[in-house]
Amino acid sequence: KLTCSLCGQVMWNTAVHAEFVHDHADYGFEIPGVKFNWRTIKEKRDAYVRRLNDIYENNVKKAHIDIIRGYGKFTADPEPTIEVDGKKYTAPHILIATGGRPAMPSDSKIPGASLGMTSDGFFDLEELPRRSVIVGAGYIAVEIAGILSTLGSKSSLLIRQDKVV
Numbered sequence: 001k002l003t004c005s006l007c008g009q010v011m012w013n014t015a016v017h018a019e020f021v022h023d024h025a026d027y028g029f030e031i032p033g034v035k036f037n038w039r040t041i042k043e044k045r046d047a048y049v050r051r052l053n054d055i056y057e058n059n060v061k062k063a064h065i066d067i068i069r070g071y072g073k074f075t076a077d078p079e080p081t082i083e084v085d086g087k088k089y090t091a092p093h094i095l096i097a098t099g100g101r102p103a104m105p106s107d108s109k110i111p112g113a114s115l116g117m118t119s120d121g122f123f124d125l126e127e128l129p130r131r132s133v134i135v136g137a138g139y140i141a142v143e144i145a146g147i148l149s150t151l152g153s154k155s156s157l158l159i160r161q162d163k164v165v
Contacts, residue, residue, distance in 0.1 A: 015151060
């Protein structure tokens with residue numbers, strides 16, 4: 001599914017529009033009382049991603065490609081073979097879309113970790129948080145911090161360092 005990458009692109013574009021709105025006066029545009037509605041963009045973004053996922057899945061089916069969902073592994077068989085949930089599949093071409101899920105540390109490892117969310121949780125937010133703390137300094141963390149900040153959330157980026165600089 002294209003959820004994260006497409007959702008991220010839509011939210012990035014939303015932040016770009018917010019920046020344009022901030023700069024309108026510098027270009028002679030007077031737009032009083034512009035308001036941003038998080039729920040509107042969330043609903044439209046989610047509908048857009050669902051529609052595109054359906055289109056891509058239908059195109060795969062039209063191309064007579066089988067989609068097999070489950071945990072899979074390659075076998076030692078002489079022909080290209082995978083085993084998914086105990087059943088073997090052989091084909092001249094096999095594509096494995098590995099997917100991935102972010103992991104949350106336990107509260108025993110990091111007290112209060114259960115109060116946080118993964119980057120996937122960002123896309124589930126029903127409203128723009130007034131304040132946000134993003135842990136990490138990878139590109140996803142920096143993008144989310146920038147998006148939230150631009151749209152009006154007082155945002156902080158928390159970066160771990162192994163040594164004092």
